[in-house]
Amino acid sequence: MSTTQDTDVIAVLTHDHREVEQMFSELERLGESDVDRRRQLTEKVIIELVRHSVAEEAYLYPAVRELVPGGGELADRELTEHAEAEQTMKLLEQTDADDPDYEILLGQLMSVIRTHVREEEGELFPRLRDNATPEQLAELGHKVQAIKKIAPTRPHPAAPDTPPANKVLGPFVGLVDRMRDAVTGRGKD
Template identity: 50%
Template sequence: MAHDGDVVAELTDDHREVADLFQRFESAMPGSPDRKRLVDALTIALVRHEVAEEQHLYPAVREHLAEGETLADKALAAHRRVELLLKELERREPADLDFDRLVVKLRTEVTAHVADEERQLLPRLRDGVHPHVLENLGKKVREAKRTAPTRPHPAAPSTPPANKLLAPGLGLVDRVRDVVSGRGR
């Protein structure tokens, strides 16, 4: 989703979009192509969101918040777990025996991470960072999501400057693959 809000509003809206995709997955017929399409949509949304957070949110958390290093490291560890699950799901079809089990694990991991961000990290950011900085971070996050990868790359770096250098190239390759394969339509 494209927004004009600050970083907290932008990321919170992303969280709602992902929750909606999980709900739609649950409503889809088990083993159906709709479930694969929804997992692809979830993957695209989660990867873009995570890349943007890794490039801009967590460096700001490290810079502006007490215990920022710990908060950012905890979030990056959660991202790593999510990315590994997404990579496993990428290799699966909805009829595979472990497809739904992996989606349940993914939902559990994402839900816990979102709850932690929305209860702890984002309120502390809102309280401890000037609104102008939050607005600027929102713009940076939106731009990062436009060029971010759409597929999981667990071996890619998750911290600046390497992630900022590699993500746009990976994103370009992913978007070409998506166009050729029809993924994400």
């Protein structure tokens, strides 16, 4: 049985951040030499980032709006960063790993995500922790973990990013994405 701290939304999302950073570090170590591994690892990064973003948009940001003074402005800034990252991920998916633009797009994605992580961990998470109960944080953590299992795995820049539309369309889009991934083998090592 997990403890409240294990499912605390901040712990869950921070763990996601560390996993993505590990993949970024591996991509940086690979350099441009191993094109197939770069593409494979980039696909894993995109899958994780999309699931993470969907979870934040469905549950974290609405909670920040509700619980944190000035949370609406904070959530709006984070959603803008998500939109920028999603556009970059879409372009990255459409670019061959040996194309010179691939390296530029990958660098842009890493920069945007690293900035986003610093802001969330440095400002948003502490403010949420100060304004939410441990029970609220645990409940949010459970919801985030659940939606990540059914969330889309590909960027959909035109999809809604706020409730209720994202909660209704997300699982359906996620099912379609996972079916496409199964057929193509995308995201498998």
